[in-house]
Amino acid sequence: MIEGIEAMEQAWMISDTSDSSSDSDLGGRSGSSSSSPSPHAPSPPPPPPRANSPSIVDSSSWVEGAIIVGAGPAGLAVAACLKDRGVPSIVLDKANCIASLWQQRTYDRLHLHIAKQYCELPLLSFARDVPQYPTKNQFIDYLHDYARHFEIQPLFDRCVVAATREQSGDRSLWRVETVDKRRGVREEFRSRWLVVATGENGAERIPEDLRPGLDRFQGTVLHSSQYRNGKPFKGQRVLVVGCGNSGMEIALDLLNHGAQPSIVVRSPMHILPREMFGRSTFAVAMSLMKLLPLRVTDKLLVMYATLALGNTTKYGILRPSTGPLETKAKFSKTPILDMGTFRKIRSGSIKVMPCMEKIDREGVYFGDGRYESYDSIILATGYKSMVCSWFKDDGNYFSRDGFPKSGWNCDKGLYAAGMSRQGIFGVSKDAKHISDHIYDDFSFIERKRTNSIVNFKMMMK
Numbered sequence: 007m008i009e010g011i012e013a014m015e016q017a018w019m020i021s022d023t024s025d026s027s028s029d030s031d032l033g034g035r036s037g038s039s040s041s042s043p044s045p046h047a048p049s050p051p052p053p054p055p056r057a058n059s060p061s062i063v064d065s066s067s068w069v070e071g072a073i074i075v076g077a078g079p080a081g082l083a084v085a086a087c088l089k090d091r092g093v094p095s096i097v098l099d100k101a102n103c104i105a106s107l108w109q110q111r112t113y114d115r116l117h118l119h120i121a122k123q124y125c126e127l128p129l130l131s132f133a134r135d136v137p138q139y140p141t142k143n144q145f146i147d148y149l150h151d152y153a154r155h156f157e158i159q160p161l162f163d164r165c166v167v168a169a170t171r172e173q174s175g176d177r178s179l180w181r182v183e184t185v186d187k188r189r190g191v192r193e194e195f196r197s198r199w200l201v202v203a204t205g206e207n208g209a210e211r212i213p214e215d216l217r218p219g220l221d222r223f224q225g226t227v228l229h230s231s232q233y234r235n236g237k238p239f240k241g242q243r244v245l246v247v248g249c250g251n252s253g254m255e256i257a258l259d260l261l262n263h264g265a266q267p268s269i270v271v272r273s274p275m276h277i278l279p280r281e282m283f284g285r286s287t288f289a290v291a292m293s294l295m296k297l298l299p300l301r302v303t304d305k306l307l308v309m310y311a312t313l314a315l316g317n318t319t320k321y322g323i324l325r326p327s328t329g330p331l332e333t334k335a336k337f338s339k340t341p342i343l344d345m346g347t348f349r350k351i352r353s354g355s356i357k358v359m360p361c362m363e364k365i366d367r368e369g370v371y372f373g374d375g376r377y378e379s380y381d382s383i384i385l386a387t388g389y390k391s392m393v394c395s396w397f398k399d400d401g402n403y404f405s406r407d408g409f410p411k412s413g414w415n416c417d418k419g420l421y422a423a424g425m426s427r428q429g430i431f432g433v434s435k436d437a438k439h440i441s442d443h444i445y446d447d448f449s450f451i452e453r454k455r456t457n458s459i460v461n462f463k464m465m466m467k
């Protein structure tokens with residue numbers, strides 16, 4: 007049984023992964039005739055250089071401090087913590103702005119799902135007048151303020167296409183290669199420390215078994231990263247595939263914009279009210295866990311949820327046999343914090359559908375034998391890490407799904423920030439650990455260097 011504060015912190019953090027099992031990318035597709043990607047579709051990264059054939063770079067720089075890949079919350083947090091301790095760093099991002107996920111790949115009505123005190127980055131709090139659950143724009147403003155405050159100026163349009171380790175004496179050296187497609191320039195950066203902060207949401211995840219049907223379907227197909235709001239779907243029958251926090255909220259948004267949404271729920275999941283007794287459910291769970299074992303806390307959460315929401319099973323949403331915190335800890339499946347969708351499911355305004363059997367030109371056959379036609383399908387099927395597309399690893403540090411094998415400290419000056427499936431709370435924890443670790447190493451080297459200069463000067467006297 008998982009107990010203790012550390013387990014509690016790990017037990018339940020928001021991440022927007024889905025229950026789908028297989029991977030692949032899909033650009034957006036609007037209408038049957040068009041096969042061109044949607045303007046919101048993320049452009050594919052340029053091909054990595056072939057193994058064993060060093061590519062010709064236009065410039066090569068030695069970085070005194072750390073190289074941080076990714077200017078999302080995790081990359082910014084690491085850069086800020088390092089700066090605070092006097093360690094320099096550079097931040098590289100393939101996008102043209104900080105927090106590109108939040109600025110370019112999220113829907114309009116998105117708010118932080120958990121209260122702001124659990125979504126702060128280290129060393130700088132949200133302003134007092136920011137509400138308990140900041141909107142995505144308030145969160146983006148906070149990140150801009152954060153970067154300004156710590157004078158973090160990422161190098162944008164630098165897509166990292168390769169990172170390799172070399173041994174230099176008794177130390178490792180990391181070589182990172184970037185491509186700036188806009189300027190047509192290849193650069194190389196070298197350092198003792200490399201921080202991977204490219205996130206768990208590198209690319210859209212589309213279950214492989216859906217692909218053939220989606221190709222046949224004549225209506226609009228979008229991934230949730232391309233969905234902005236329900237306006238274009240007014241009056242349409244829309245199927246949302248995937249019932250994570252994004253899928254549930256998108257179904258509600260569609261309804262509010264005059265669409266007729268249905269949502270596919272293909273495996274058991276926990277829905278909890280966003281607040282309990284006027285406090286964030288997450289905060290309540292954290293407090294309970296300090297006093298009670300995880301399973302008892304889970305029981306109390308489910309009891310409260312049943313009182314507040316009713317029996318979800320009646321509406322086609324089964325609860326897993328393990329409680330919400332245990333399910334998150336064991337299977338990385340985040341409980342849904344209800345933003346009002348469940349009330350609409352209860353009233354019948356949003357239909358719950360079982361697993362999909364087959365998609366044809368106009369609609370979908372479901373596991374219970376029903377067939378429904380749709381105008382659009384929105385895939386809220388989650389994301390996948392893309393680290394393995396550029397990190398030349400041989401499976402030493404990252405598993406095949408692009409997650410670090412040994413947490414934030416991957417060894418030999420390599421770190422992973424924000425890849426512990428614990429949302430922004432986990433991002434902050436990683437940033438503190440990583441900056442402490444690099445600081446110790448950095449100051450040791452600085453001391454050694456100062457001592458050799460002093461010794462040299464004394465010899466010359």
Ligand SMILES: Cc1cc2nc3c(=O)[nH]c(=O)nc-3n(C[C@H](O)[C@H](O)[C@H](O)COP(=O)(O)OP(=O)(O)OC[C@H]3O[C@@H](n4cnc5c(N)ncnc54)[C@H](O)[C@@H]3O)c2cc1C
Nearest residue numbers: 022076078079080099100106118119166204205424429430
């Ligand atoms: C819709 C949605 C809602 C969420 N809501 C919450 C919430 O309410 N609370 C919470 O705690 N968590 C939430 N999360 C989960 C998580 O906290 C966020 O995804 C958060 O942005 C993670 O930060 P990150 O810096 O690790 O990754 P990201 O924000 O994904 O940043 C990664 C950066 O790396 C860059 N990058 C990627 N590949 C390369 C490359 N090869 N070269 C150069 N740069 C690269 C990207 O451009 C990006 O800027 C949410 C996630 C999603 C998708």
